[in-house]
């Protein structure tokens with residue numbers, strides 16, 4: 001398949017992904033890394049991402065939905081028998097689907113515990129599960145008291161083999177936030193209830209909060225994909241998503257003229273603009289227009305006016321040697337994911353998951 005030169009291209013560098021996996025592993029002092037590949041690996045392709053990470057040694061993955069787990073099981077195939085944890089857990093009636101694809105639910109409530117344990121009672125050794133403790137996020141998970149009650153109850157855990165106790169940090173990207181230490185303390189209490197199970201608290205940012213937060217297994221997502229743990233680029237991580245688009249037309253805008261919808265940009269001097277073939281239908285956020293910068297001809301160029309569905313205007317200098325078809329970088333080695341996200345008033349996660357199907361995708365460094 002050859003690339004269409006008149007199109008936006010998304011190149012996903014799996015070599016950089018492998019580099020980031022190694023960097024996170026180093027940061028986590030060699031502990032097990034269970035990559036989070038929910039939402040199609042943050043929009044970058046769960047099949048390709050997980051296959052490459054399997055080749056790097058990853059043996060457990062996290063997805064959000066059961067359907068994501070089903071797709072991932074098929075993509076990995078029988079020769080890559082990874083543990084696939086489903087963060088949504090085991091809603092009522094879901095056990096047959098989880099069992100059919102050998103998915104391991106992260107049990108989030110007493111109701112989910114009974115759904116899974118009712119199927120586990122006839123299974124020798126019980127059914128494998130992770131247990132999520134809510135230590136302060138108030139999203140999913142049992143409260144510490146509920147976990148205690150479960151452990152003390154006569155047969156609340158019958159039919160289950162709890163292999164992982166986990167919780168999720170609400171404020172890990174702000175290392176000084178007092179919620180981190182409070183959640184850590186509650187998690188330490190909760191995990192002591194399950195001495196046989198391994199424990200996991202850290203997402204990407206958690207990996208960088210210090211040894212106390214590491215436990216037995218860490219669950220990074222964004223930093224595998226190049227996003228810094230604290231919302232800014234991190235020197236040990238490489239960009240995985242590279243987005244470029246061709247110039248469609250170059251125009252001279254006269255003083256007093258405007259560019260684009262809503263006429264929000266007015267030239268105050270003769271202005272040279274390049275119109276590039278990337279808009280919000282390609283997944284570039286509309287809010288990127290306000291402060292966004294792209295890279296062309298060895299310099300950053302600012303966006304002029306509003307982004308449209310199919311194109312964006314950028315300012316170029318009058319002496320720049322450039323022609324329609326030349327490619328502009330919107331994400332990559334020069335335009336960092338975290339910078340593009342903050343210019344758009346959002347976070348790296350959202351920028352990645354918005355990258356649209358219209359972009360032509362290429363994978364570098366795929367491993368079978």
Ligand SMILES: *Cc1c(COP(=O)(O)O)cnc(C)c1O
Nearest residue numbers: 036168203204205219220221222
């Ligand atoms: C999404 C998610 C992660 C990964 O978080 P990152 O910040 O992307 O590293 C880890 N654990 C849970 C429970 C999640 O929902």
